[in-house]
Structure formats: structure tokens, C-alpha cells
Amino acid sequence: MNRLRNTCLKISLGLLVLFLWLLLPLAADEGMWPYNLVPKDYLAKKYNFKVTDEWLNHLRLASIRFGGASASFVSPDGLVLTNHHVGRGAIQNLSTAERNLIKTGFYARTRDEELKCPGVELWVLQEIEDVTDKVLSAEKPGMSPQEVAAARQKVIAEIEKEASEKTGLRCTVVTLYSGGMYNLYKYKTYNDVRLVFAPEEEIAFFGGDPDNFTYPRYDLDIALFRVYENGQPLKTQHYLKWATTGVKEGDLVFCSGNPGSTGRMLTYDQLLFLRDVSYPFTIANYKRRQALLHEYAKKSPEHERIALNTIFGIENSLKATVGYQSGLLDKDLMAKKLAEEQKIRRAIEANPALAKEYGQAWEEIAQAQKEYASFFKPYMFFERAQAFNTVYFNIARTLVRLATEKDKPNDQRLREFREANLAAVRRSLLSPAPIYDDFEIYKLADSLKQLREELPDLMETRWILGGKSCEEVAKELVTGTKLKDLEIRKKYIEGGLEAIYQSDDPMIKLALLVDPISRGLRQRYEKNVEAVEVKNGTLIARALFKLKGTSIPPDATGTLRLSFGVVKGYVENGRKIPYKTDFAGLYERAKKFNFQPPYSLPERYLQRKSALNLKTPLNFVATVDSIGGNSGSPVVNRKGEFVGVLFDGNIQSLPTRFVYEDKISRSVMVDAQGIIEALIKIYDAKSLADELLGRK
Amino acid sequence: MNRLRNTCLKISLGLLVLFLWLLLPLAADEGMWPYNLVPKDYLAKKYNFKVTDEWLNHLRLASIRFGGASASFVSPDGLVLTNHHVGRGAIQNLSTAERNLIKTGFYARTRDEELKCPGVELWVLQEIEDVTDKVLSAEKPGMSPQEVAAARQKVIAEIEKEASEKTGLRCTVVTLYSGGMYNLYKYKTYNDVRLVFAPEEEIAFFGGDPDNFTYPRYDLDIALFRVYENGQPLKTQHYLKWATTGVKEGDLVFCSGNPGSTGRMLTYDQLLFLRDVSYPFTIANYKRRQALLHEYAKKSPEHERIALNTIFGIENSLKATVGYQSGLLDKDLMAKKLAEEQKIRRAIEANPALAKEYGQAWEEIAQAQKEYASFFKPYMFFERAQAFNTVYFNIARTLVRLATEKDKPNDQRLREFREANLAAVRRSLLSPAPIYDDFEIYKLADSLKQLREELPDLMETRWILGGKSCEEVAKELVTGTKLKDLEIRKKYIEGGLEAIYQSDDPMIKLALLVDPISRGLRQRYEKNVEAVEVKNGTLIARALFKLKGTSIPPDATGTLRLSFGVVKGYVENGRKIPYKTDFAGLYERAKKFNFQPPYSLPERYLQRKSALNLKTPLNFVATVDSIGGNSGSPVVNRKGEFVGVLFDGNIQSLPTRFVYEDKISRSVMVDAQGIIEALIKIYDAKSLADELLGRK
Numbered sequence A, B: 001m002n003r004l005r006n007t008c009l010k011i012s013l014g015l016l017v018l019f020l021w022l023l024l025p026l027a028a029d030e031g032m033w034p035y036n037l038v039p040k041d042y043l044a045k046k047y048n049f050k051v052t053d054e055w056l057n058h059l060r061l062a063s064i065r066f067g068g069a070s071a072s073f074v075s076p077d078g079l080v081l082t083n084h085h086v087g088r089g090a091i092q093n094l095s096t097a098e099r100n101l102i103k104t105g106f107y108a109r110t111r112d113e114e115l116k117c118p119g120v121e122l123w124v125l126q127e128i129e130d131v132t133d134k135v136l137s138a139e140k141p142g143m144s145p146q147e148v149a150a151a152r153q154k155v156i157a158e159i160e161k162e163a164s165e166k167t168g169l170r171c172t173v174v175t176l177y178s179g180g181m182y183n184l185y186k187y188k189t190y191n192d193v194r195l196v197f198a199p200e201e202e203i204a205f206f207g208g209d210p211d212n213f214t215y216p217r218y219d220l221d222i223a224l225f226r227v228y229e230n231g232q233p234l235k236t237q238h239y240l241k242w243a244t245t246g247v248k249e250g251d252l253v254f255c256s257g258n259p260g261s262t263g264r265m266l267t268y269d270q271l272l273f274l275r276d277v278s279y280p281f282t283i284a285n286y287k288r289r290q291a292l293l294h295e296y297a298k299k300s301p302e303h304e305r306i307a308l309n310t311i312f313g314i315e316n317s318l319k320a321t322v323g324y325q326s327g328l329l330d331k332d333l334m335a336k337k338l339a340e341e342q343k344i345r346r347a348i349e350a351n352p353a354l355a356k357e358y359g360q361a362w363e364e365i366a367q368a369q370k371e372y373a374s375f376f377k378p379y380m381f382f383e384r385a386q387a388f389n390t391v392y393f394n395i396a397r398t399l400v401r402l403a404t405e406k407d408k409p410n411d412q413r414l415r416e417f418r419e420a421n422l423a424a425v426r427r428s429l430l431s432p433a434p435i436y437d438d439f440e441i442y443k444l445a446d447s448l449k450q451l452r453e454e455l456p457d458l459m460e461t462r463w464i465l466g467g468k469s470c471e472e473v474a475k476e477l478v479t480g481t482k483l484k485d486l487e488i489r490k491k492y493i494e495g496g497l498e499a500i501y502q503s504d505d506p507m508i509k510l511a512l513l514v515d516p517i518s519r520g521l522r523q524r525y526e527k528n529v530e531a532v533e534v535k536n537g538t539l540i541a542r543a544l545f546k547l548k549g550t551s552i553p554p555d556a557t558g559t560l561r562l563s564f565g566v567v568k569g570y571v572e573n574g575r576k577i578p579y580k581t582d583f584a585g586l587y588e589r590a591k592k593f594n595f596q597p598p599y600s601l602p603e604r605y606l607q608r609k610s611a612l613n614l615k616t617p618l619n620f621v622a623t624v625d626s627i628g629g630n631s632g633s634p635v636v637n638r639k640g641e642f643v644g645v646l647f648d649g650n651i652q653s654l655p656t657r658f659v660y661e662d663k664i665s666r667s668v669m670v671d672a673q674g675i676i677e678a679l680i681k682i683y684d685a686k687s688l689a690d691e692l693l694g695r696k
Helices: A002-023 A040-047 A053-062 A084-093 A132-136 A145-167 A268-297 A301-328 A331-349 A352-358 A361-383 A391-405 A419-429 A437-454 A459-465 A470-480 A486-501 A506-551 A583-592 A603-607 A651-657 A672-682 A686-693 B002-023 B040-047 B053-062 B084-093 B132-136 B145-167 B268-297 B301-328 B331-349 B352-358 B361-383 B391-405 B419-429 B437-454 B459-465 B470-480 B486-501 B506-551 B583-592 B603-607 B651-657 B672-682 B686-693
Strands: A063-066 A069-073 A079-082 A122-130 A170-176 A181-190 A192-198 A223-229 A252-257 A561-566 A570-572 A575-577 A580-582 A617-622 A634-636 A642-649 A667-671 B063-066 B069-073 B079-082 B122-130 B170-176 B181-190 B192-198 B223-229 B252-257 B561-566 B570-572 B575-577 B580-582 B617-622 B634-636 B642-649 B667-671
Touching (some): A053 A063, A053 A122, A053 A252, A063 A079, A069 A084, A069 A252, A069 A634, A084 A192, A084 A223, A084 A301, A145 A170, A145 A419, A170 A419, A268 A301, A268 A331, A301 A651, A331 A352, A331 A506, A361 A437, A391 A486, A437 A459, A437 A470, A459 A506, A459 B459, A486 A506, A506 B459, A617 A672, A642 A672, A667 A672, A672 A686, B053 B122, B063 B079, B069 B252, B069 B634, B079 B642, B079 B686, B084 B223, B084 B301, B132 B145, B145 B170, B145 B419, B170 B419, B268 B301, B268 B331, B268 B361, B301 B331, B331 B352, B391 B419, B391 B437, B391 B486, B391 B506, B419 B486, B437 B470, B459 B470, B459 B506, B486 B506, B583 B617, B642 B651, B642 B672, B672 B686
Antiparallel strands (some): A079 A223, A122 A181, A170 A181, A252 A634, A570 A575, A580 A617, A617 A667, A642 A667, B079 B223, B122 B181, B170 B181, B192 B223, B252 B561, B252 B634, B580 B617, B617 B667, B634 B642
């Protein structure tokens, strides 16, 4: 009797907890919302802002996916604004030893001077279609997680192929809520993209790595491109008008971009995996490469020019990952996550029906983490190509896999080689971006060294390295490959598996050698980890749906999202941080560091200082929810006018990868007014400013 | 005018030559004839022998394909007679260190004692169907040789698959006349085969390698097996009755078996390729392995037991190949082949219509030989697995390729993995034949050494061998693999590509490593050599058809053929060689060599000598056309009665691979009477003799 009463009591307590938890308000302005799930009621209620379809569609069609990041149309003539660090690769690829556009900046005074960027492709989201029912209908009772995953992938491949063929658009199914929802995204793509304007890196990335992910900031982190279609500038009605008045504290603003990934719905065990296995590995790896490339860059200015873009990327990722990890190392944050999860689990366990349906989900995910940890290292080194740090390997592997996959039925291919993605794969293979063999040997030699250090006993390691030094092997591979030549790549694309098998290109042979083990590890990951996570993630999401509907935002997935918040300063260690910075602050900070790198300024900033209105805002912060991938996102006011471009988050924003927070976490923008001021006063780019301001 | 007249004159001369050449009679009793092309008129005319369908069908259904060689049913209870050297592998697999059946021989006095032979499969040809039109209809105008080959392969795969499914038989399309004719062969297969009787190797292979391919011979090269079906001896009406009277000189006899391959229709350039590229390589390789394995066998009696079967095979092949090569090195033979070819070519060139259709065929084949020579060595080492001389590699490669191929559409698979062959592939993979690791390491180490000597600069060679000794590598591979375990093999068969990719078995990894280069070389061979040879071989065959119909026999293709000739002695270097030998001769020859190996005799032959009728014929020769693969072929008289079993050809018969000859070239048989005499007098096997003689 006692035991029974106890149980009853537990259940009542559990339901009570569940009930209370449901009553908790949605955490503030949390959420990077898919365009079809924007919380209109919340915005209406909290901000008295009515989201119309017209407003939403216009912003969506003016938003651009630029590589893994974001951008927007800012003129009716196809002008595109993004961050300098988003366009950095494209700018680097237009540079040579004689013409270092990263260092000098660039401005095309006429359209004829605009520089075509090889390999750059922009995507604009045309339509979202809910295909959840179609995808979920693939699941039949009694299927294993692996079978469910395979069945869903088959349906997804069919949907993508059919939609791509029907619309001519790039169609891809996006998995939301860990598989609780599937949406088909249809993109228009643009391949003729030309550089219009880039400032000097000194001002675009003022403060360098030390100031990255901090605030206050003073960066003109912008670049302007133009989309061409049929050799003419793209005419578009969907572009953002420039705001005539600047933002002020308390203003509601919106951010439209492509946040890469968040982990707010991850279970506690998934967080532990990141904290204890994945991030330590990644961080150590970034640090190693950072040190390595700085050594390389020291050799000469040309070495520095070649390495700098890669160093930039590594340091940016390193700082971000360290920031994410800081959240996971924060005992309070983890305790909060655990408590939240236990609350849900207890509520579910207290109800036998719910317990039966959802109770096992967390434990199964926990088991999958253990399995993942058991092969994480070889998975990173082989399938994720950690061991082969050279673009040549990426090209060779893509050629090898393209040849293998394209002969298979669409739904049985590796995801990245599905019909809907093939055109993009081919274009990426034919990118004429420059490759510097000396640099490739240097990187590859070290990653091979890492392979030898970490997985010395694997047969593949011993085969590749034999008794030789990693430098020797790297040199032989890089000097032996002919993959720099686009015509050769074309021949492999056309020749298919036969050309691949008959190849004596050492890089192709290396890609072939490691393909079986890589695929084996990928299968283990996809079947024993990913499929289990998706299956159980779906269960957890369904449980949450039952409790909350779609009032909780899905985790970021690298696809277009709308977030919102207010322009707002914050208090850090008792010190008040104002919401904006200005040009005056820029000069002060440079002076404080004696104008020494990374606080040096381009010559013209010193010459033109007196021409500037030093009070013009340069950067500002807002509480809009964002994460890596949002770089380049336009930020607009209630009228949908461009008020700034997101380029960073402060260091306190990084742990929001896992838990939303808005007291001290901020997104950092370049202010629209600062952009115009610089273009006119510093760069003599009045016609460009006029185009932005709509003054022709 | 002069030039024109000249041309006319040439044409007339050409046609005249062609005409004369057509009048030449068909060369004597030449031909290993497919059962549907037996030259009945010729037999009727020359031998006054009427071939009835009943006679032919009975002989066909009593004939058996045993591995790559031949056998026949010799009792209504499924008794099968073949050569000891054909059944050698099966007998070896039943042997252990304690029970060496190769050495001691074996006789099952009761059915219970008959020993089941793992992995042995016998085929009996049920039906031949002409599918030439179907296959040739795949060719469309304007196709390249490669496209024609692919189109034909597709049709062939469909035909095989459909017929296999329809009949439940093992159906395979045989290419005759270099692609001039395609026939569908349908086999019934038997997998429960048990050893009934084997003599001691000393008498089965009396004279050993020195006497192999010579005559006079004194060998009891026989072994008897029994086919079971559903656990019971197979009841069959199609078996050969034992001849009650022996053969005598001049008797017409027939041989029904599976000659492997001949090259009588090869062009002169193909012969040059064999003479200058292929045979020198093969002979050197056999010699190397012969010496190597003799070294191994010397280590201990158990080493000898393990190695002897392989040594036997190598020495047999070596002697045969040296014999074939002796033909190609014979200037007269080559001059004759060249003259014949030039005669045809001149005739064709003299006629513009014929010249246009067939004129290029020889030159294109010549070019293909040059191409083949350019990659022959790596092709042998990788695709033909010369570099990996261990059964483990064969198993691993078959597992890897089975997994890869079975996911492909039937017609796109490597030929040996087509639907019709899959059951046999699976059975071969699960053969429990014993494997001796020490022996495998020994063989593999040397073949790796060969690889290092011959192709040291290939990336694959360096990967596999690294800085290590070949012995180390071989040891690591063989001791590391788990493929000896049949359960493990089963798991790979069932697990498919996923199990293969996730495998950490070093032999599987090796097979994966060399698969791309091997497939690349195979593609080069199939497309640039084989397809060109088939296309142009077909053209040449068509030209010959126009001139001669099917009165010329097609080259051997390892399929069932009927040949005929007369029992006949010959003159060698002025010395008359009688058509038969007897037991008396056996003892004389043994004595001449002091009964020392390989002229030693089993103990019981010394003890029972007095019981024997020493005049009983032991071996005899006839002019029947044969080649390797005919071993074990039954030889019958006009009544279709069994008079002997073919087990060899004399050394002069080897060049008939390329040119038929019947003056001194002879096939060598064990005489039916000698078999009975030995069974009764030496082996106390009266009940077995009674079964053969039909006296129950």
C-alpha cells in the first residue's frame, strides 16, 4: 500500500511539475525562426508589431545565402551586401602576389571594373513547402532506426529530385526539430557574382583576433558584390531600402540570415559528448593549425598573403568553439540543462502512456553517444578528412565519390551527391580558385603527422606513410597530382569511374585508398549515431509538440531564419556597455594600441579623419538571437529598412548555442550610417552610396 | 590505263587464290566440335559412321564438367570416372597430416565409407540453344567496339538471367568463333560428390613431371567419385557402358570433354603477342614458383604433403605452356600461320567490297596487341592477382567484389558476378577446403617480392610494402586475416558492402586497396583489347563463314566438345611408337630407374605383380584432337562404349594449340581394360569393377 501510494503521489507530483512547466512563458525573444513559423502573435502582443505576408516575403526574397553565411540585396540593380569576412575567400581568390585585394581593398568605379568571382554561388529562398507527412509516412511499424532513416532518406531524395525537375530550382529538404518536421526549401541560384567594393582588411577586421567576438567593436566588416544575369546586372524589386534614420536604444529590429547550427534541443548526454569528446578534439586541432599557419605566414609577405585567409577562418572557428565550450564548462548552465531535461523526463515517466512512447528516447541517445565516442577519432581523420588537409584531397575525393555515386539510384547516394545537388558539386569542382602547392604541402604534411601521432596502428596510416617522412609523402602527393588543371578535373568528371580507376594521379589514388574506411566510418555514424539521434530526437520533439506546439523554435540548420530583438546595451562586470560605437571610438582604440597591428588603420583613415563626422555610429548591438552563419545577415527596422549588417556576437553570446540568454548576450552589427559615411568620406564612393540610398 | 589494268589483274589473281584456297580440304580429323555442330557428313563419308541424335544425346548427358576439366558417368548409380589429377584437389582436401590420401590412395568398400568432397561441383550440359541473332541484334550502326561489347554483354546477361530463372539450370552464353556465334548452354549442377576410389599417386602419376606430356606412358591416372542427390546415389540412365572388347589400331574413337582453349583462329599478331609477351612472362613465373615450392616441400614430409598439389598444378601448366611456346618458336609453324593469314587477307583485299568490310580487322587486332603489351605486366600483377599468391586474397577479393557487384544491375556487373553465376560464387566462398597459413605466408611473401622487383614504382606497391620486408607483410596479412573461418565469410557475404567497408580484416583491406587499379586495368583490357579482338574476330569469322560455312571448328572455350580420331601409333625420330603400353612395360620402366621416384611403385604393385596379366593394355594413344581441360574425358568406341579415359597428350600435341596436326600429335588414354585389371588384381576392388562392368 505504501509503495502504491508513493507511486500515486509521484505521478501527481510529476503531472503538477509538467503543468507548471507548461505555464512558463517562452523565454523572451528566443528563436531563429523559419519563415513559415514566425511567431506573429508573440510579436503582435509583445511589440505591437503586425507581421504581414508582404513584409515577410519581401524580406525573405531580399535575403541571400552566401556560402555558409548570409547577405542581402540592397539595390534594384542586384547589389549585394555582406561582411568582408564572408566575402573574404572570393576576394582572396581575386588576389595575387602583385595585387593583394585583401590588404588594399577594392572599389570598382564603373561596372566594367567589377571583378567576376570564380566559384561563388548565391541562393535565394523562393518557397517553403511542408513535406512532413510525406516523409514521416515512409516509416512503417517495426522498422529499426536504421531502416527508418533509410526509408526517410529515400522519400526525401524523391521529393528533392521531383521538385528540382519540376521547378528548375535547387530543392532541398530541411530536417527541423530533429526530424519532427520536414520542409522542402526551393532556392533560385546565381553564379555570376562580381566584386564591387571591399575595404582594407585593417578596417574590416580592426582589432583582429583579439577583438573578434568582443564588444565594443569598431569594424567596417562589409563587402559589396553585384549579381549578374545573362551578362547584365540583375534587376530585382526585392531589395532592402536603406533606413533614412538610424536605430536607437529600445528599437525593435529583425535579422534575416542563415544561422548554421545550434544545440538547444540536444539532450544532456549529447552536450556531454560535445564537452568531453568533440570540442576538446576540435579545439586542440584548431590550435595546432593556428600555430602551424602562423609559422608559415612568417616566412615572407607572400607566404602571409597566402595563409592569411585560412588563418582567419581557423581563428574565427577556434574562438567560437572555445566560446561554445565555455558554456558547457559552465556548471550552472549544465545544471540548468540537466534540470530542464529531468523535469520533462519525470513528467513523461509519471504517465505510463507517455513513458511507453517517449521514455526510452534519452537513454537511447545516451547509448549512441558512447558508440560515437568509440570511433570519433578515425571518423574525424578519415571521413571528415582531418588527416588530409589540402584542397587537392577534397577535389580528389569529390571526383572519386561523384563517379561512384552518380551511377547509383538517387535515393541510395550519399546525400551530397543527390540529383538536386549535382550541379553545385560540379561547379565547385570546377572552381578556378588559385591553389598554392607550397602551402598545400605544408598543411598536408602536418595533418599526416597528426594522423601518424593519433592513429599509428591503422593499416591505412601505415600504407600512406610507409617508412617515409610526412613531408616526403605530402610533397610527392601534391607535386604529383595534376588536379590543379581544370581541364583534367573536367576529364575526370566526364570519364566517371573508368577514368578514376585508370588514373595514376596520386591524389586520386589516395582518395580511393581511404574511401572504404571512410565510408565504413560514415555508415557507422549514420546508422548507429545519427539515425538513433534522429529517431529519438523526433520522439522528444513530438513529446514537446504535444506539450507546447511549435511555440518553441527549432534549432538552427544553416537555412534562412528570422530572429528579432531590441537595440540595447548591457552591463559587463558592473561596467555599462553602450549600444553603439562611433568613428571617434575607432581612432581612440587605434591610438591606445599605438596604431600597431591588429589596431593599425589604413593610411586613408588617417588622412581623411578630419572629413569624417566622428559621431557617426559605426557598430551597434541588439538582443537578436544569432549564431555563426548569421554573418552578413541584414538587420532591418519595423519598416523592413536596412539599418545594419550583422558581423559578430559578443563573447557572452557564444554559450547561447545551447541556452538562449538576453541579459548580456548580444549580436554585433555594422551600422548603416557608418557604411555611408565611410563610403563617401573615406572611399570617395559617392555613386555607390547613392545607389544604396536610392539616389540615382 | 596501265594502273587500272594492273588492279584488275590483281583482283583476278586474288580471286583465283581465294578460289584455290577454298578448294583445300578440311584438315583431316581436326576439331573439338560443339555438340550442335558435329560434322556428321564428314564422319559418314570418311568413317562410314552415322551419328544419330540418340547416340549424341546419350554421350552428352553422360559427360561431365569437373572443375575446369572433364569426367563421365560410368554406372547407373551415379559413379563418376575422371583422372586422378583432375580429382587431385578434392582428394588433397580430404587429406590431413595423419591420413594422406594422395599418397596412400583410397577405396570405399561400402557406400558408407564414401567421402564427401567439400566444394566440388559437377555440371552436366542439358541443352544448347542458339542465341546468335539475339546477341548480334544488340549491335547498332556507328557503335564503337567498346559500345558493341557493352551492348552484347547486356543482352547476354539478360538471356542468362531469364533462362536461369525459367529453367532453374545454370545458364551461360558461350562465345564461339570469336563472336561469330553465340550459344546458350544450360547445365544441371551436382554438389554432393563423394570420393569412391583413388589409386596411390605413385601409380596415378608414374614417371612424374619428367614423363608428363610424353609417350609411351604407364599411368593409372584415374579416380572414381559418386554423385548423390538428396542423400542417395544418383540414379541415371545416361552413363557409359564399359566396352567388352578393347581398342585396336585403326579403331575410330570419340572423346567427349571440355577442352579449355585453343588459338587456331588467332591472328598472326596475336600469336606474336603470346610468343613475345605473354608466354615468356608466364613461363618465367611458373619456373619461379616451381623452384620456390620445391624448397618449401623439402622442409618436412608435412610441408611436402601441403605443397605437392600446388607443385603438381604448376609443373603441369609449365610443361604445357613450354609446349605451346615451342610451337610458336617453330619457324615453320609460324611461317605456315603467316602464309595462311596472308592468303586470306590478299583474297579479301583483292575484292573492294570484302576489303571494305573485313580488310581492317587484322590491323586493328595488331594495334590492340600493342596496347595490351603496354599494360600487360600490371594487369597480370593486379587484376590477375599475380602479386597476391594466396587463397586468402582470392577469398577477400571475391567477397569485396561480390558486395560491390550484386548491388548493380545484372548487365553492368563483372561477368563472374552475373545472376546466373552467383550461387556458384557463394558456394566457392564457403568451400571448407583446408588452408595452411604457413604455406600461404610463404607463397604470398614471394609473390610480393616479385611485385617489388617488377613494379617497384607503382604507388600501390609502395603502399603495400612500405619499408618492410615482404615476409613481414605477408605474415601480417595472413596471420591477421580471419577469413579461414567460414562463419566470418558468411557474415561478409550477408553483410555486403557495409560489412566490407567496416572490416578491419587486413586481407579485405588489401583487396579493397588494389581493387581500383585492378578494375582500371581490367577495363583497359576489356575495352581496348578484348572488345577490339571480339569485334574484329567476329569480322574475320564472318569472312570465313562466307567462304566455308561452319565446316571449320571453333576454338575451344572450356565447354563440352566432341572430337574423334583413330587409335594409332606414330614414328618419332625414326623410332616406331606403338599405340599401346601394358603392365609389363610399367614394371620394365620402373626397373630401369631402379624404382626410384618418380619411378617408384606402390608396395602392392610389387606384391601383386604375379597376379596381373602383364599383357593387359594400360595406356593407349589416338589422333583425337584435345587440349588441357580434356583431362578426364571419356573415350568411347562407335557403340558409345567406354574404352578409356584421356589423361594427357604427347609433347608433340602441344603446338596443336595453334595448328592441328595428326602425324605425330597424340592424345593419351588410360585403357578401360587396364583399369579393370588393376581394380581386381591390385586393389581387391571386385565390387567396384563389377559396377563398372554392369555385373551387379
